Amino acid sequence: KNQVEQSPQSLIILEGKNCTLQCNYTVSPFSNLRWYKQDTGRGPVSLTIMTFSENTKSNGRYTATLDADTKQSSLHITASQLSDSASYICVVSAEYGNKLVFGAGTILRVKS
Amino acid sequence: NAGVTQTPKFQVLKTGQSMTLQCAQDMNHEYMSWYRQDPGMGLRLIHYSVGAGITDQGEVPNGYNVSRSTTEDFPLRLLSAAPSQTSVYFCASSYSSSLDSPLHFGNGTRLTVT
Numbered sequence: 444k445n446q447v448e449q450s451p452q453s454l455i456i457l458e459g460k461n462c463t464l465q466c467n468y469t470v471s472p473f474s475n476l477r478w479y480k481q482d483t484g485r486g487p488v489s490l491t492i493m494t495f496s497e498n499t500k501s502n503g504r505y506t507a508t509l510d511a512d513t514k515q516s517s518l519h520i521t522a523s524q525l526s527d528s529a530s531y532i533c534v535v536s537a538e539y540g541n542k543l544v545f546g547a548g549t550i551l552r553v554k555s
Numbered sequence: 556n557a558g559v560t561q562t563p564k565f566q567v568l569k570t571g572q573s574m575t576l577q578c579a580q581d582m583n584h585e586y587m588s589w590y591r592q593d594p595g596m597g598l599r600l601i602h603y604s605v606g607a608g609i610t611d612q613g614e615v616p617n618g619y620n621v622s623r624s625t626t627e628d629f630p631l632r633l634l635s636a637a638p639s640q641t642s643v644y645f646c647a648s649s650y651s652s653s654l655d656s657p658l659h660f661g662n663g664t665r666l667t668v669t
Contacts, residue, residue: 447597474654486559486645486660487598532597536654543654545597 445470447546455552464549466516466533474536481530523553561661568636576631578646586649587629591642636668
């Protein structure tokens with residue numbers, strides 16, 4: 444069964460600190476993996492996409508990694524800001540059936 | 556560009572009532588879709604459309620209808636609301652149905668069925 448598991452469910456960090464969010468998937472055959480940021484009361488917004496051949500990709504203070512062998516991805520946030528408080532959703536695309544599998548998300552709260 | 560616009564933002568229905576959730580996009584996207592988001596679960600696909608006049612069922616289509624008469628609009632109809640349909644509903648559009656295209660989401664409609 445195609446599944447995406449994210450950990451931790453929630454996380455509280457102090458402003459300025461770094462954090463790493465995890466995404467494990469069983470989707471096969473794999474097409475790509477995308478991270479979305481969802482602010483409270485808003486729709487998700489794409490942060491970055493990882494394809495099979497990519498190991499690391501950065502978008503400002505956000506760095507995503509992908510290990511296609513172990514079927515794991517991480518999203519690292521550097522020097523966190525209050526505006527990083529949001530839910531981060533991992534979405535994996537299955538190559539056949541044009542299917543997207545969504546994780547339940549990690550809720551991040553950055554405190555001052 | 557306004558992007559994807561959803562109305563209303565909040566709605567309370569009684570069991571058995573019907574209503575339509577509106578969704579419009581101004582990006583000329585061919586692909587549009589409806590998701591529901593429930594606590595502790597990933598977004599689940601209700602219905603989707605790959606172009607005007609074409610719709611198809613997603614993962615959880617029961618109790619919902621859609622139509623796509625124009626490229627811009629993709630309304631979601633609840634035929635007879637049930638408490639199990641209490642959720643936050645998101646409309647999303649994409650340049651194409653290709654898995655490489657990001658989804659652009661609206662800001663959601665929070666629906667409560669009593």
